[in-house]
Amino acid sequence: MASERMPRLVLTMGDPSGIGPEIIVKALCDPMVRKMAHCLIVGNAAIFQQAAKLVEANLPVRSVSGFDDPAFDPDGLNVLDAVELDLRRWTPQKPNEESGRAAIRAIEVATQLVLQGAADALVTAPIHKAAAHQAGLPFAGHTEFLAALCGVTETRLMLVCDELRVIHVTGHMALLYALAALTPERIIKTVELALPVLSWLGFDHPRIAVAALNPHAGEEGAFGDEEERLLRPAVERLRASGLEVSGPVPADSVFWQAWQGAFDLVVALYHDQGHIPVKVLAFDRAVNVTAGLPIVRTSPDHGVALDIAWQNRARATSLMAAIRWAVMMAKHRALGRSG
Template sequence: MAKKMIIGITMGDPASIGPEITVKALSDPAVYDRCSPVVIGDVCVMEAALKVVGREDIKIHPVSSIGECLFTPGTIDVYDMKIVDMEKLETGKVSVMAGEAAFQYVKKVIELAMDGEVDGTVTNALNKEAINLAGHHFSGHTEIYADYTGTKKYTMMLAHENLRVVHVSTHVSLREACDRVKKARVLEVIEIANQACLDLGIEKPKIGVSGLNPHSGENGLFGREELDEIIPAIKAAKAEGINADGPVPPDTIFSKARGGWYDIVVAMYHDQGHIPLKVVGFIYNHEAGKWDAVSGVNITLGLPIVRASVDHGTAFDQAGKGVASELSLVNAIDYAIRLSVSNKN
């Protein structure tokens, strides 16, 4: 029998839905059939989350090393960071304490992965304002991972079912995003996208490259980025043997990808890729007044370690109510397992 991958899962912001959906996800014994999960967080917060979601039958097992983990269904192993003071924690509120805790969970899981103690990492949401208030000036998980692993070439991939999207730029202004559409970076992201598909077991990846401008610029009528930067990058990728197509107009490329034309889409900036992914992955039931599905996955490509994440925020408005969906977290765990297995082969 193949060795189960050890997956380190950060608890996320202690004031968020992260602890609750972590309990929900790890309450399913089937997760333990697929991997050996350990939560990086605070035992006191996880114990409180058991009550919130009505799963007090589950036991929390504190550990101070991976070797102490039980990896047993019905028990959640928690690498206890001992940062949160429950008397000061306000659920659903931004705070320095919660920001510090969320940051330290991420830093620790990166260390565990770099040291080979866990095979892959999964992150719950943190609050960017909170971690910056705590003195950690990063714009998100992706940048933290890049900094602490010494990675220069990386990109974000979003995934939902057969729709996968990578980005030329992410957390910058729209004005700056346009300036970042350069041949070298577009080619770099095409190459990373191709390798990601290979790592996921897609033998001959088909990569759709989006344009930046309406109608992909109409041969320079609506902008020259396609002519001067994107097309040269696609030609260079083809010269490397990569099956890249484009630039495809941004208003049609995602429908084509959903239809099976492409295994992955290279988007030019954050919202160009995020909006279509979340339209198909986030499903709100108006009659019931709740989200039926929040199921996208966020993966950082180009790192020396595996990192997958939920594709939603801290959802402070839902925190403490026990109603948040764990589906995105379960999907992130499954992606982390697949990529960890690939890394070992």
């Protein structure tokens, strides 16, 4: 990213039956967001015309070919109209194969723009997994699709808010399976994948804590042996590599300690262990960051919200936070490259 220009973000429209289009319009109507970055929406221009009308946006919708198009308006809703959508087969709040196909195409186009260097970061609106699968998506979800497009095999979900940063060793799987998937190697790999993201967040020498699995970190084996058998070996190997890693730290205190500034990152062992503290602190401000990708990717920490979609009820708070964090990460990443 050239130092003399504003960061360039591409925003995918998400599933057009959900809240993606309207929260994008609402976010970009905020002048503070437009001052942070030049934003290019990858989607369907007709959908965004409707979304702008729904929310009574005071910005024009412009179809552009990219950031360098003379028609690009920093104070407009600039849409790369790269997604075909048969509006006769599209219904608000009712995702289907048509809307799923549109969401997939937006992700493909936007990701390529970032990989090619035309944009500095990717911000994705929510997709509807079932609709995407109906349209032929051969991956479990959004993140797995992005990993394939970027040519990587392992990623991790990180949640970021002003108070906490949490990365998850396991993701969307039943708790029984998540526990079975825990190994020292997987914990170590999780930390390794977190390091570039932490650097993009401004933490070049991060203080990392690994959360314990059992009450009181197992109480020396009284409440389980996973801490001694799985977690402590991983922590010791990470320390031996020169990283500042603590743990296993009892899960009932580690997030509070991080909130108080003792740690820059908490490694959570399973989905809810990491999600609950972040959502209690920052339910509508938390942002998903994908660790393991060669690009900056953020997304709001919510789904398509079909129950309120296309009613002008959806709030853009989390998407605006995703844009803010993407800008910050893109700037730090550019500084690292230039340094």
